[in-house]
Amino acid sequence: MNMESVFFYIIGAITLASAFCVVFLHRPIHNVLFMILTMIGLAGLFILLQAEFIAMVQLIVYAGAVMVLFLFVIMLLNLDDLRLPQDSRIVRRWVGVAGALLLLLLVAPLLGAFVPRLRSGTLMLDKAREVSNTEVVARELFTTYLLPFEIASVLLLSAIIGAVVLVRKRSGKTASG
Amino acid sequence: MVTLQHYLFLSAALFTLGVMGVMFRRNLIVILMSLELMLNAVNLTFIALARYMESVEGQIIVLFVMVVAAAEVAVGLAIAVTIFRQKGSIDVDEVDLMRW
Numbered sequence: 113m114n115m116e117s118v119f120f121y122i123i124g125a126i127t128l129a130s131a132f133c134v135v136f137l138h139r140p141i142h143n144v145l146f147m148i149l150t151m152i153g154l155a156g157l158f159i160l161l162q163a164e165f166i167a168m169v170q171l172i173v174y175a176g177a178v179m180v181l182f183l184f185v186i187m188l189l190n191l192d193d194l195r196l197p198q199d200s201r202i203v204r205r206w207v208g209v210a211g212a213l214l215l216l217l218l219v220a221p222l223l224g225a226f227v228p229r230l231r232s233g234t235l236m237l238d239k240a241r242e243v244s245n246t247e248v249v250a251r252e253l254f255t256t257y258l259l260p261f262e263i264a265s266v267l268l269l270s271a272i273i274g275a276v277v278l279v280r281k282r283s284g285k286t287a288s289g
Numbered sequence: 290m291v292t293l294q295h296y297l298f299l300s301a302a303l304f305t306l307g308v309m310g311v312m313f314r315r316n317l318i319v320i321l322m323s324l325e326l327m328l329n330a331v332n333l334t335f336i337a338l339a340r341y342m343e344s345v346e347g348q349i350i351v352l353f354v355m356v357v358a359a360a361e362v363a364v365g366l367a368i369a370v371t372i373f374r375q376k377g378s379i380d381v382d383e384v385d386l387m388r389w
Contacts, residue, residue, distance in 0.1 A: 271360030
């Protein structure tokens with residue numbers, strides 16, 4: 113039982129328990145706080161998997177920006193004391209679970225057939241002391257994957273424009289317009 | 290000794306929790322968060338495979354998944370705010386104008 117196993121089980125248990133709390137707790141503030149804990153746990157798992165750059169990006173982007181955005185929206189709309197009444201149609205959702213299990217049974221035999229053609233050796237684990245994970249990621253991102261990188265920036269631009277247009281108050285119309 | 294199967298099992302469990310969140314919750318914000326949980330489970334799968342197959346391409350696609358997830362959350366929360374302004378509630382069962 114080496115240190116990696118100990119860390120994996122501890123961080124994995126925390127992440128799984130937090131994810132369970134995200135889905136099944138009732139107040140949205142609690143869900144967001146446990147989601148932040150899940151993100152931090154996942155960042156820890158990424159560090160265990162020797163992806164330090166991605167772990168830091170996960171903390172900055174997910175735990176630091178996306179979850180704070182969720183908190184803003186919950187506090188802005190004052191959603192915390194909304195109580196949704198009991199849903200009598202909840203049995204329909206178990207039909208969805210049954211459908212998903214059936215899909216899993218159909219797909220499971222095919223899972224071993226997909227073998228990705230990766231360019232092995234690009235992770236440079238054996239040179240981990242000289243070459244940082246940031247440099248390894250940058251080495252591929254800015255050469256082989258330069259076009260997707262530029263398209264991602266256009267995607268972010270379109271998301272910003274979309275979000276601003278959606279919440280803009282209409283000018284020149286009445287409040288009920 | 291932590292093998293690839295450990296990480297894949299954890300990732301599958303997280304993904305299943307996310308799917309259950311999307312199916313069983315009626316609060317739109319919690320549904321968006323469960324969607325994020327699913328995306329994070331997929332990220333964990335990619336990073337684990339990148340580590341065990343010695344290829345950095347798994348980590349690069351994780352960066353792009355994070356970009357797409359951030360863009361989707363921004364627009365999704367804008368939609369949630371707009372729905373709240375119109376109806377005063379974020380219960381997804383009440384957004385039924387297009388149901389027959």
